[in-house]
Amino acid sequence: MMNNWNPPGKNCGACGSQTCSDFVSRLETGLTELDMCPFYSIENTVEKTVRPEKIVSLKNLAIQARNTYSGVDVAGKEYDFVLLPFPDEPSARKFIVPFRADLVEKWDIKKGDLVTGRPAGPGCPVYHALRVLSANPVTGVIECHTVGPMVARKEDAHDIQAYHVHAFEGIASTIKRPPVFGTRQYFLPGNCMIGLAHTALVNMCFQKPSGLHVRLEDIRIL
Numbered sequence: 001m002m003n004n005w006n007p008p009g010k011n012c013g014a015c016g017s018q019t020c021s022d023f024v025s026r027l028e029t030g031l032t033e034l035d036m037c038p039f040y041s042i043e044n045t046v047e048k049t050v051r052p053e054k055i056v057s058l059k060n061l062a063i064q065a066r067n068t069y070s071g072v073d074v075a076g077k078e079y080d081f082v083l084l085p086f087p088d089e090p091s092a093r094k095f096i097v098p099f100r101a102d103l104v105e106k107w108d109i110k111k112g113d114l115v116t117g118r119p120a121g122p123g124c125p126v127y128h129a130l131r132v133l134s135a136n137p138v139t140g141v142i143e144c145h146t147v148g149p150m151v152a153r154k155e156d157a158h159d160i161q162a163y164h165v166h167a168f169e170g171i172a173s174t175i176k177r178p179p180v181f182g183t184r185q186y187f188l189p190g191n192c193m194i195g196l197a198h199t200a201l202v203n204m205c206f207q208k209p210s211g212l213h214v215r216l217e218d219i220r221i222l
């Protein structure tokens with residue numbers, strides 16, 4: 001096991017994996033990092049777990065977010081925080097469900113595939129290209145990163161056409177108010193192409209060496 005550390009077997013899902021053994025498999029394939037498990041973060045200090053240069057780059061990202069984002073979106077709506085990616089990831093993680101969730105099983109959508117479609121559930125007008133991190137053939141939930149639209153011109157994609165956004169996970173950079181567990185708040189996805197605030201229920205908050213890890217569900221553009 002990496003760094004001689006084993007997850008505690010609580011299978012709580014806070015790392016984004018369904019079980020501790022799934023988490024270990026994802027660690028081994030480079031899809032996640034040790035500090036995604038809050039129990040690792042609790043047991044290890046920032047100094048032990050994160051390279052100094054990484055701490056500097058994360059602090060710079062938070063400062064950059066505060067300097068870049070005003071707290072008011074293009075339509076004049078205020079938002080509380082910006083959702084940034086986890087370290088070394090291209091975007092915040094998105095958990096989507098195609099309007100036809102059975103396509104995940106029918107088309108054998110899996111890790112590494114490219115999926116295209118519009119987040120019609122929350123009301124976004126922009127067609128997205130998404131790189132799959134995992135896909136669940138039972139629920140139809142696809143965990144993915146948003147990647148630039150040019151990627152879809154270079155390789156074949158599963159065009160699911162329309163999907164619901166079930167959840168976002170990433171690092172919250174507070175602009176006006178920090179995320180509070182159990183409340184509905186406005187936030188701006190850091191890579192949002194239309195620059196509109198979204199609203200979501202904050203259903204997980206964990207302070208980690210890399211920042212405040214949040215999970216946001218029931219996402220709408222209101």
Ligand code: SF4
Binds near residue numbers: 014019020021038
């Ligand atoms: S967060 Fe940690 S304890 Fe919970 S499932 Fe993931 S690895 Fe296991």
